Amino acid sequence: MPSYDYDLFVIGAGSGGVRASRVAAAHGAKVAVAEEHRVGGTCVIRGCVPKKLLVYGAHFAEDLQDAKRFGWQVPDCLFDWPALRDNVLSEVERLEGIYNSTLVNNKVELIPERATVTGPHEVKLAGGRTVTAGIILIATGAWPDVPDCPGxxxxxxxxxxxxxxxxxxxxxxxxxxxxxxxxxxxxxxxxxxxxxxxxxxxxxxxxxxxxxxxxxxxxxxxxxxxxxxxxxxxxxxxxxxxxxxxxxxxxxxxxxxxxxxxGRRPNTAGLGLENAGVALDDKGAVVVDADNKSTCDSIYAVGDVTNRVQLTPVAIREGHAFADTLFGNKPRRVDYDCIPSAVFSHPPLAGVGMTESQAREKYGSCKVYTSDFRAMKNVLADRHERALYKLVVHSETEVVLGIHMIGPDAPEILQAAAVAVKAGLTKQAFDDTVALHPSMAEELVLMR
CATH class of the missing domain: 3.50.50.60 (FAD/NAD(P)-binding domain)
Known part of the structure; x- marks a missing residue:
């Protein structure tokens, strides 16, 4: 058997790369991960985590205004952007430290350099050193796409x-x-x-x-x-x-x-993947099979760089499945059916399963139940914004094919409701569930 410097070499220490690294190491593999920016990747450093903290900060604008209708004598408040910005960046730094500790505690070697592929089992680091690995994992994520126009x-x-x-x-x-x-x-x-x-x-x-x-x-x-x-x-x-x-x-x-x-493009430019015969699609994504393997038998890819589903929890599952399959003798694949997603807009929206148009296209027809209402808090606050919940149901089997909603706390509510869609429950199961009153979530079991 050939001798390599590492059993696994991961390029990219984002959500997928970190999970794959630590799980593979826990299975006994000798693992190194190279990261040219900061540990944590898009989600932790410049994506969903700091953005969600800004979303929380932004909500106070309406909350402070609404509080007056609830009896609070709230003075006119000034917003201090530098204070929020610096607090958010401080939290990001704290989380980056946790990710670093996770790698260290699992005996994963972290190499803070850019790495490029020079062969099926070979990687060159920016510092000039060349290392070899039995398996190379590409987990470099995606990068913002900017329109090509003057200025x-x-x-x-x-x-x-x-x-x-x-x-x-x-x-x-x-x-x-x-x-x-x-x-x-x-x-x-x-x-x-x-x-x-x-x-x-x-x-x-x-x-x-x-x-x-x-x-x-x-x-x-x-x-x-x-x-x-x-x-x-x-x-x-x-x-x-x-x-x-x-x-x-x-x-x-x-x-x-x-x-x-x-939009975001798979981050494969300049990685040297052509040196190992790794095929890319027309968007630059690494082409992989159901086991995350590329067209080169020793090179795999997970996360946004594959352009399958650009969501952090999906990248984490892909990284875990990869490590279990190759290093843990526990072969498994990620199930991409019924993945919930959310948009943390104002108000937020969330959905899981088929949309109404998707259901009609596949089955010809479907049943649709909706609840269009004002949240109790909005009523007292004299805010006229209305929530909308929607169930898409199979016309014959009564199985709930999809749930879609917009309104306060929609993502929090949908996470639990997504279990019902994943489990294939019927509309009757929703009807048979006693409402939790008074709550917004109860609308899901009151549609008739």
């Missing part, structure tokens, strides 16, 4: 948005996916004028149409400006440092900040 260098991406020196008075956000809509809600609550620019007229493609239409309606009423069928022509930087964003079909848009949230 695009004047914009930033979600990587940099957490480090702003000051809040912009006017922000243009490019895109209409979950990142765009989440930051639109955040900056609006912080007091910025938000303009969301999208090349089509569809937001949150892939989510249920009724739910995403409700978010568009609520966001518009709040004052977020949407520019549809708008492709970028150029971005000008003016003498005072502000920007003028030129798009098709609309007047130029003045802005103090331009945020590109136009």
């Amino acid at each position: 695009s260098e004047h914009g930033i991406t979600s990587n940099e948005v957490f480090h702003l020196e000051a809040l912009p008075k006017r922000i243009v956000i490019a895109g209409a996916g979950y990142i765009a809509n989440e930051f639109a809600g955040i900056f609006h609550q912080f007091g910025s004028h938000v303009t969301l620019v999208n090349r089509t007229d569809v937001i949150l493609r892939g989510y249920d149409e009724q739910i995403r239409d409700r978010l568009l309606q609520i966001s518009t009423v709040k004052g977020i400006d949407f520019k549809f069928h708008a492709a970028f022509e150029k971005v000008e930087k003016l003498e005072d440092g502000s920007l003028m964003v030129h798009v098709t079909n609309h007047d130029p848009i003045p802005a103090d900040l331009l945020l590109f949230a136009t």
